[in-house]
Amino acid sequence: MNVFRLTGDLSHLAAIIILLLKIWKSRSCAGISGKSQILFAIVFTTRYLDLLTSFISLYNTSMKVIYVGCAFATVYLIYAKFRATYDGNHDSFRVEFLVVPVGGLAVLINHDFALLEILWTFSIYLESVAILPQLFMISKTGEAETITTHYLFCLGLYRALYLFNWIWRFYFEGFFDMIAIVAGLVQTVLYCDFFYLYVTKVLKGKKLSLPA
DSSP states (O other), X not given: OOHHXXXXXXXXXXXXXXXXXXXXXXXXXXTOOHHHHHHHHHXXXXXXXXXXXXXXXXXXXXXXXXXXXHHHHHHHIIIIITGGGOOTTTOOOOTHHHHHHHHHHXXXXXXXXXXXXXXXXXXXXHHHHTTHHHHHHHHHHSOBOHHHHHHHHHHHHHHHHHHHHHHHHHHHHOOOOHHHHHHHHHHHHHHHHHHHHHHHTGGGTOOBOOOO
């Protein structure tokens, strides 16, 4: 554990809490991509199957359980409890164009051709693009609520901090995971335009919008 891993985890947890509170307090999931949340639920489910086979630490297990539980809670709020407020017309990204290629890539490029390892690799690849339906939805509506942008910022910050975590681990532990690093770079790049708009608009009190 290092400071980048810890702050990355806390940023990720903050993003999840912000999203859940946004939906619960407003009693609405308007502006939130249900498809992105389904993808994240798939990501955490396939990544943390090792909960059934191994124990690393109380911290590790607790965070995994929280991520999986919150992911499915978010999906439930969007598609069940507050379904009437869900904007399915604008949440129209074809997720099969992400899931199928990512699945194929996980089978072809992995550390070990074993079921749990392939599923873990699949989750890493899928997480790198899981935010695309949300960004696509914002581009279609032309704007995003401020609280939603805070959620996206924390999510992007988590991924950026994890890149520094990999650098730290390489220099101080000799650990290098090409799959995680490349996927993390792809995910961070996808957030770059959003980061720019967040800093130049949201932090100045303006509403965020993406070019259509």
